Amino acid sequence: MAVNISLPFWMAKGELDKLRLSAEAWWAQVLEWAAWPVRQLDTDTCDELVLDMVAWQRDIARFDGEPLSLYRKRIKYAYANARDAGSVAGFKRIFQRLGIGYVEIEERMPGIDWDIVDIQLTDSQLAENQALLTVLIQHYGRTCRRYRWKIITPLPVSMRVVEFGNEYVAELAKVPPCMIRVGSVDFGNDYATL
Structure with missing residues (x-):
């Protein structure tokens, strides 16, 4: 934060200008100290020690190897994730918020035990987020359900x-009956009709 102190032009030189510069630096430092507690309320920018206290308050524990950016995101969305934990649509929103991506969730499938829930995701999603997925299931999953990855x-x-067009035309042709003359055989008439 910058503090600008302006002096009248006849005082803005020499020793008074040095005093003005040092006063600006001092008050900028005082503003920095005063703004520090306010900046600690934002989980995206707060100090890591303060972040751990906020995480404890929101019942979030950092797992081994978790990047700081993901840890901040889990803390930031802790209340929304806790609210969405009970439904299929809410569980999908949790996965979206934490950057896992699109997943399909099926429950109460015919022919399978009623307490089994299938979470369908891609191979890369499972490989990249295996520890996170385990933590999410433990933290937000229903206690009376068994989860399977598909x-x-x-x-x-x-x-x-x-686009194509097709025209169907049927032509009908009639052929008049053929007359054949039969020579010496007598069929009762001279001509036979075929």
Whole structure:
């Protein structure tokens, strides 16, 4: 934060200007000290020791190897994640907020025990976020459910759409009956109709 002290132009030189510069530096430092507690309220920018206290308050524990940016994000969204923990749509929002991405969740599937929940995600999502997924299931998962990971593999499909027309025409042709003359055989008339 910058503090600008202005002196009249006839005083803005020499020793008074040095005094003005030192007063500006002092008051900038005082403003920095006064703003520090306010900056500690923001989980994105606060000191790491303060962040640990906020994490304890919000019931978040840092797991081994967790990057600081993810830890800050988990603390920032702790209340929203706790509110969304009970539903399928809420669980999907938790995964979106924490950067895991799109997942599918299926529960109460026919032919499978009622307490099994399938979480479908890609192989890369599981490989990159395995520790985080375990922590999320332990923290926000329902206690009476068993969770299974199912790997889905997206396959690129391309389809060309073109317009075409088709006309169907049926032509009917009638051929008059053929007359054949039969020579010496007598069939009762001279001509036989085929």
